[in-house]
Amino acid sequence: MPWDERHTLGVAEMxxxxxxxxxxxxxxxxxxxxEFPALFLQLEEHTRxxxxxxxxxxxxxxxxxxxxHHSEHLRVLGELAHFSRGVKAGRLGLARSYVKALPDWFNSHLATMDAALAGCLKRC
Incomplete structure (x- = not known):
């Protein structure tokens, strides 16, 4: 999922x-x-x-x-915590599958929830 300028919402920090x-x-x-375990931990911390x-x-x-929006964040953090336990135990397969599905989730979340938040922030 390389960065695409279509991902830009116009709120610099987001x-x-x-x-x-x-x-x-x-x-x-x-x-x-x-490399995967350390990077997965970085993703989990970054996402938090x-x-x-x-x-x-x-x-x-x-x-x-x-x-x-908050409920969606809690759901994703719960999933990351779940898969992180498997990664720490040396089981990478399910976490790898989860990571491969992240682009679809990200694109949907960005186009709906985050785009609405960005619009709200621009009006504040």
Whole structure:
């Protein structure tokens, strides 16, 4: 999932964080079994910080869909935690499959929830 300018939402801090997410996801797809565990942990930590920051942005602009957006973030963080336990135990297969599915989730989340948040932020 290389970065595509169509991913740009016009909110610099969101765009920068999304670029980092895409770079980590891409690195994970190409990672060797030796590299994968550390990179997966980086993705999990990045995503936690990413979602915490978006949560602050949603509160700051009184984003109307904060509940739905926050629930989606919690779901993804739960999935990452679940797969992280397997990775720490040396089981990489399911986490690799999850990482391969991230582009579809990211594109959908970006086009819906994050685009709506960016629009709200631009009006604040």
């Amino acid at each position: 765009d920068a964080t999304h670029r980092e997410f895409v770079a980590l996801a891409d690195a994970l797809v190409a990672a060797s079994d030796d 910080r990413h979602f915490e920051h978006e949560g602050k942005l949603m509160k700051a602009c009184r984003f109307p869909a904060i509940g739905e």
